[in-house]
Amino acid sequence: MTASENYLDSILIEVGEFGRYQRRICFLVLVASMIAYFPSMIYVFETKQIDHRCEVPECELISSEFAPNWLDNAIPMINNRRSQCTKYKRKNNNTNSCEASDFDRRIVEPCEKYVYQTSEISIIQDFNLHCENNVWRLTLVGTINSVGLFIGLPIAGILSDKFGRKTILIGTLALCGITGLIRSFTNSYEFFITMEFLEAAVGAGSYATAFVIGVEFVGPGKRILIGLLINAAYAIGGVFEGGLAWAFQSWRPLVQVLYALPLLCISYYWLVPESVRWLLNQKKYKKAQDILEHLAKVNKASISKENIHKLCSTTETVEPVKGNAFKELFTSFILVMRFVNCALCWVVTVFVYNGLTINSVQLSGNSYLDIILTILVEIPGAILQYFLVDRIGRRYTLAIGYALSGASSVASIFIPSDIRWLSLIVYLMGKFGISLNICVVYTITTELFPTPLRNSLLSASSMFGRIGSMVAPQIPLLKSTWDPLPLTLFSISSFFACILSLLFPETMNIKLPDTIEEAENISKLREPQNYKKDSIKAVP
Numbered sequence: 001m002t003a004s005e006n007y008l009d010s011i012l013i014e015v016g017e018f019g020r021y022q023r024r025i026c027f028l029v030l031v032a033s034m035i036a037y038f039p040s041m042i043y044v045f046e047t048k049q050i051d052h053r054c055e056v057p058e059c060e061l062i063s064s065e066f067a068p069n070w071l072d073n074a075i076p077m078i079n080n081r082r083s084q085c086t087k088y089k090r091k092n093n094n095t096n097s098c099e100a101s102d103f104d105r106r107i108v109e110p111c112e113k114y115v116y117q118t119s120e121i122s123i124i125q126d127f128n129l130h131c132e133n134n135v136w137r138l139t140l141v142g143t144i145n146s147v148g149l150f151i152g153l154p155i156a157g158i159l160s161d162k163f164g165r166k167t168i169l170i171g172t173l174a175l176c177g178i179t180g181l182i183r184s185f186t187n188s189y190e191f192f193i194t195m196e197f198l199e200a201a202v203g204a205g206s207y208a209t210a211f212v213i214g215v216e217f218v219g220p221g222k223r224i225l226i227g228l229l230i231n232a233a234y235a236i237g238g239v240f241e242g243g244l245a246w247a248f249q250s251w252r253p254l255v256q257v258l259y260a261l262p263l264l265c266i267s268y269y270w271l272v273p274e275s276v277r278w279l280l281n282q283k284k285y286k287k288a289q290d291i292l293e294h295l296a297k298v299n300k301a302s303i304s305k306e307n308i309h310k311l312c313s314t315t316e317t318v319e320p321v322k323g324n325a326f327k328e329l330f331t332s333f334i335l336v337m338r339f340v341n342c343a344l345c346w347v348v349t350v351f352v353y354n355g356l357t358i359n360s361v362q363l364s365g366n367s368y369l370d371i372i373l374t375i376l377v378e379i380p381g382a383i384l385q386y387f388l389v390d391r392i393g394r395r396y397t398l399a400i401g402y403a404l405s406g407a408s409s410v411a412s413i414f415i416p417s418d419i420r421w422l423s424l425i426v427y428l429m430g431k432f433g434i435s436l437n438i439c440v441v442y443t444i445t446t447e448l449f450p451t452p453l454r455n456s457l458l459s460a461s462s463m464f465g466r467i468g469s470m471v472a473p474q475i476p477l478l479k480s481t482w483d484p485l486p487l488t489l490f491s492i493s494s495f496f497a498c499i500l501s502l503l504f505p506e507t508m509n510i511k512l513p514d515t516i517e518e519a520e521n522i523s524k525l526r527e528p529q530n531y532k533k534d535s536i537k538a539v540p
């Protein structure tokens with residue numbers, strides 16, 4: 001920690017760590033965090049699989065039901081499932097009869113039009129993406145979304161450091177809203193998927209920037225609480241998105257309502273101040289001082305002139321790395337192996353986290369309820385890790401989360417499909433376990449590396465995690481090979497990461513290392529038992 005950060009923390013304690021001013025900012029940041037969830041899972045509802053069959057014009061006049069009595073006569077069975085894209089050829093088109101004798105079962109022909117089981121509308125209907133040969137186009141949407149996040153995250157981080165947290169928060173949310181609204185009016189799959197990529201890329205930094213603003217404006221004793229609240233708000237944003245999708249059951253109005261909300265955040269230009277820490281880093285001391293004095297006034301407190309003088313006259317005590325952070329990393333074999341371990345844990349965590357959410361749509365019979373529940377369970381997961389990490393440690397918390405996720409995924413395979421309530425509970429336990437780790441893996445990564453390398457290696461680990469989110473949308477395709485295969489992969493990955501997590505050194509009650517030598521010998525930096533580390537936990 002730099003000297004200026006120490007003095008700023010002293011000032012925040014002096015004027016109130018979480019006073020009226022910070023509570024107002026916290027509320028606005030929580031709203032931004034909720035909105036930031038929308039791009040990450042919107043594709044699940046846009047590409048929703050809707051059961052359909054061929055329209056048989058001569059028979060629909062008799063009954064317009066999705067599964068009428070004459071269906072066996074007109075639609076073939078393929079692999080014990082009703083064909084969605086073929087029908088038997090009619091022998092005589094001059095009759096409205098739909099008896100078995102009216103169809104030639106030796107000849108099947110493709111559908112010309114379709115009948116749907118429900119009134120739901122996804123891009124399947126709008127872009128004619130029916131049948132098995134188009135499934136890859138649907139899963140590609142989720143992968144493209146993750147590629148956009150993968151590319152946008154580091155760019156947003158660089159721009160945030162250059163132009164300020166407030167500017168990037170407003171910019172990413174506004175651009176995300178604009179591109180999302182444009183996408184909702186497209187009539188072409190190619191243009192739709194292009195805008196999906198752009199929307200994810202331009203909105204990628206909104207959550208991380210909101211998180212940074214939230215924790216930078218409160219005192220050191222309240223940062224863990226703020227991190228927990230922001231994580232919970234992010235999950236609530238997902239629940240809101242799922243509830244709205246359930247209400248609309250049509251992708252265009254859903255996207256239009258969701259992506260109108262980010263445009264409201266343009267008002268943050270007048271409501272949210274720039275990060276004081278960023279202003280100090282940019283040597284904009286007058287602006288930083290003005291914000292702190294206004295903060296003190298709203299909190300009905302005062303700032304000593306001595307602290308203000310020290311804050312604006314200190315120099316950094318930790319020199320930044322000269323050159324490439326990875327070049328410095330490779331001077332230490334221990335840190336290289338530690339980084340590889342971190343990267344693998346990030347890949348598994350994000351892969352299983354996204355995969356379990358996407359794969360949840362057939363648990364209770366109501367796909368909207370399934371997704372809402374799998375997101376809602378993240379909140380108790382975040383709360384539990386808040387209590388565990390400083391009691392049993394980071395390693396054991398990770399191991400428990402991975403083991404619970406892996407065991408639940410295995411158990412879900414063997415539960416009979418007709419016992420849906422049990423299948424749902426066990427599946428949610430798996431999502432609960434991985435949600436526990438989605439926060440802890442962030443924390444332990446920040447604590448394992450020295451100060452000059454910390455931000456670079458945290459960003460690199462998070463980028464590796466996005467590989468998991470790119471692969472996750474493709475996993476449902478494996479069900480055609482073997483139905484339990486997705487859950488099997490989630491289970492194997494979780495148990496593998498469970499073993500890897502036990503290879504980490506324990507960082508509970510450890511002073512953050514400032515040098516490579518300290519990081520290599522991190523266990524020697526243990527603080528007294530009454531030491532309380534101010535860790536920050538976030539969704540990657």
